[in-house]
Amino acid sequence: MKIFIKLSWFMKQEKASYIWGILSLAVIAVLNLIPPMITATIIDEMTNGTLTVQTLLLLVVGLFINAAIIFAMRYVWRICIFGASFRLERLLRLRLFEHFAKMSPSFFKENRVGDLMAHATNDLKSVQRVAGIGVLQGADALISGLSTLVAMIFFVDLKLTLITLIPMPFMIIGAQMLSKKLHTTFHKAQDAFSNLNNRTLESINGIKVTKTFGQEKEEVASFKEETQDVYKKNMAYVPWDAGFDPLIEIIVVICYILLFITGATMIENHQVSVGQLTAMVSYMNLLIWPMLALGFLYNNVERGNVSYDRIQKLFDVTPEVRNVKNAIQQVPTGDITFDVQDFRYEDSTSPVIDHVQFSVKPKETLGIVGKTGAGKTTLIKLLLRESDSFKGSIYFGDYETYRYDLGMYHQAFGYVPQDQFLFSMSIADNIRFGKSDATMEEVKQAAKLASVHEDIEGFAEGYETMVGERGVSLSGGQKQRIAIARALLLDPEVLILDDSLSAVDAKTEERILASLKEVRNNKTTIIVAHRFSAIKHANQIIVMDQGKITERGIHDQLAAGNGWYAEIYKLQETYQGGTSYES
Incomplete structure (x- = not known):
């Protein structure tokens, strides 16, 4: 039942809804005890020949009033308890999305989209069931069960009640054993569902490639294996899940057998009346739901516990990049001064950026070129603060970039990445x-x-x-x-085009660059390109190779030199700038 402790923060927040819902359940539990008492009274008075029409009508009217109040109370607890559970689902989903929005790119490298979707759908639904149906089952099992037992003891007979309920401890022990198995197998089933989500998303996104290469049959076969794994993992927990109902039904049947055998003996010995035995049967029927609810509760609690732990694991991940204390609340302006001595990714042994230094003044255009994997996009990512874990400094205006509030900092940039979305x-x-x-x-x-x-x-x-x-x-x-x-x-104060003109023809590129030169003559522009025609007009061009700046200057200087820039520029000129070449 640890899940209820984990959700205690929400239950305190929604205590009014839960209190009214549980009070309604308590009223229903008490009112449910009345019909068996009325039935027993009618049977005993009929047996004794003392039942009158007036008494019968009075008792029947009482039954109708009782039913009406129960109907109203059931409406109240559904609105209160289920309403609160849906608010929990909405709240957790919103918090989860807000958490995703704060995460650094490394988080999305480590967590696949299908996993995150499974957490935001299947896992949240399991937690919601605990806060709704789980609370109902727990409260109803406790209140209805105890009130029914009290009625059985005081209205019928203590001895008959104790004998009838002898099998109950075995049901509790069995439910606990099943719940432990369910916890383990359900966790594996949820993981398998996440993998299937990933595979489905990947298959749909890659359907064009699949059809182009004629791999439909192979893809279907591979997807079949994935679904088979999900099926096996789900079937592994189904026997433990399905074991709750038979366990409870067997216990209930044994209880009925003990009730009828003991009850018949006690009637024969004039220890209870026929009406009391009839009431006892009705109370046993009322007791079935608390017993079933207890079994369902173990089931839902274990599922919810697994799912909540999976969700909490995501919440426990802190963003790699976050605001420092007393972050500067202003949009940065001014010079950009880049001085990074060393930056490397976690899975890299060599630096991706190695002693890179340059400055860009307002109104200037910076061009960045280089071989594939030279570190051009990484340099842009550092400027956009996708990571603050590097040796050195990056200044924007009078302050280092990490000192700005992230939201305010990003307002200074307009970014067009390589992969447009x-x-x-x-x-x-x-x-x-x-x-x-x-x-x-x-x-x-x-x-x-x-x-x-x-x-x-x-x-x-x-x-x-x-x-x-x-x-x-x-x-x-x-x-x-x-x-x-x-x-x-x-x-924006700074416009960054990261190889964002590669899919347009030369004339369109020329028109776009002319427009940029006209409208951004007082703002900073950074262009990462493979086609050098995109950076001819730049005030400064840097050439990168293996994370270092190997050449620096304006287009005419670099094109007239003997370096990599001049070599590639001549090749591009030969092919009229129509193809992007990388060496």
């Missing part, structure tokens, strides 16, 4: 994603600057065209330009 909503909403209050005129102006306005106008629904998941309904160039428009709409 578009949401499943209209093109207009994708462009205004970072500025939700932007007018349609502002959206169109940003699209014109990114040379995508005419493409959008060519769609049947224009800016209201719905973008498919991850932008599947658009070409690569259109996705890149919409992502650029989204960044331009923010008019």
Whole structure:
């Protein structure tokens, strides 16, 4: 029952709902004791020949009033207890999403999307059941069980009650044994479900590649193995889950056998009346639900306990990058001074950034080029504070970057990554994603600057065209330009284009660069590129190789030299800038 201790913070928060819900259950438990008493009275008076019509009508009316109150109380506890459990699910899901939003990129490398989805769906539902059905089962089993036992002892007979309930301890022992097995097997089943979620997501995202390579049969066969593993893991816990009902039913049957044998003997010896035995049978029927509820409770509690531990494990992960005490609450402006002596990823033995130093003044454009894996994107990630774990310093304005409040710091940047992500909503909403209050005129102006306005106008629904998941309904160039428009709409202090013009033709690239030069003549722009035509106009170009800066200057200087830049530039000129070459 540790899960209830773990959820005590929420139950204190919702104590009014739970108190009213449990009080309603208590009223129902007491009222449920009345019908057997009335039935016993009617039977005994009929047996003795003393029952009158007036008495019968009075008792029947009492039954109807009793039923009406029970109906009202059942409505109350459903609203209170189940309502609170749904609020818990909503609260945990919101907190989980907020937690995901705070996490550093390394968190999403270690935790697959399918796992996170399973935590936010299946696991949360299991916890919600504990806070709803679990509370109902626990409270009802305790209140109904105790009240029924009291009625059996005081209204019927203590001896008959004790003999009838002899098998009960065996049910409790059996339920505890089953719950331990259930805990272990359910944990494995949930892990298998997470793996299946990952595989499903991966298969759907990669369906084009699968079909292109003609691997449909192999993919189906592989997916079949995954589903078979989930099936086996679920079937491993099913016997323990299914064991609760037979256990309880066997105990109940034994209790009934003892009741009838002992009851018949006691009637014969005039120790109880026929009406009292009838009431005892009714009370045994009432006692079945608390016994079943107890079994269900063990089941739900174990599932919820496993799921809550899985969720808590995520909450226990702290962001790699977080605000320092007294973080500066302002959007940074001014020079960017980069002086990183050493940075390496956890799984890397050699530095990815090695003694890199440069400065960018406001209104300047910085171009960054280099071989694949030279550290260009890592350099941008450090500037965007995806990690603060490096030797050296990065200044933005008068302060080191780590001293700024993260939310305020990121407001200074408009970032267009290599892998653009578009949401499943209209093109207009994708462009205004970072500025939700932007007018349609502002959206169109940003699209014109990114040379995508005419493409959008060519769609049947224009800016209201719905973008498919991850932008599947658009070409690569259109996705890149919409992502650029989204960044331009923010008019950020620093615009970063990380190889964001690779999917557009040379003329479109030229138009976009001309627009950038015009509208961003007073702001900082950083362009990472493989095509050198994208950085010809830059005030400063740095060439990176193996995490170091190997060349530095403006385009004309570097192109006239004898280094890697000049070599690749000549190759690109030979092929008219139409192909991106990397060596």
